[in-house]
Amino acid sequence: MVEELVFNVGRKLRKVRGELGLSLRQLSEKVAVSPSTIQKIESNQISPTLATVLRIAKGLGKEIQFFLDQQHEPTSVVFIPKKHRQRIKAPDLNFGIELLTDGLSDQRFSPLILSVPPGGKRGSHLRHRGEELQHCISGKVEFTIRGKKYLLRQGDTLHFKSDIRHRWVNVGKRAAKLLMICSPPLHIGRNSNEK
Structure with missing residues (x-):
């Protein structure tokens, strides 16, 4: 359950960053979280604190629930630069x-x-x-x-x-x-x- 939740945060953050065409540094400036922390969250190397997820959600104009919700929205096409x-x-x-x-x-x-x-x-x-x-x-x-x-x-x-x-x-x-x-x-x- 916890591993799935952490995976969701990393997966969704990576997806949103890709959709917005933001580099790690650009996203870092936008959400006030270091580029290395963002990279580790995206690759599931660390479990972000609730405060960090809240800061990321706020910086991206998303509700925190977007990152914590375990419901997977149907996706038919995935493009990853x-x-x-x-x-x-x-x-x-x-x-x-x-x-x-x-x-x-x-x-x-x-x-x-x-x-x-x-x-x-x-x-x-x-x-x-x-x-x-x-x-x-x-x-x-x-x-x-x-x-x-x-x-x-x-x-x-x-x-x-x-x-x-x-x-x-x-x-x-x-x-x-x-x-x-x-x-x-x-x-x-x-x-x-x-x-």
């Missing part, structure tokens, strides 16, 4: 995650960009329901699925049932980028469905 993508930074991950889109009504998949430094990995065997598609944009990433290794180079794609144990590592000397599509959607910033 590159500069407004949600970037996830988690202390336990040695790679970066960019959420390409979020907020579509009944969204059936999560598209992400993973930026993986040399040696970066998801080392423990993962399992979660659904399917996963991994497309290598750049670099070399080795996946291990059921003990079999698959080396993805630029342009290569791997598609698999994600309830099979899997892991991966950047085996190249340069950073790698992967386009990852998961179905059903991962709930980044909420409770992940990884096991």
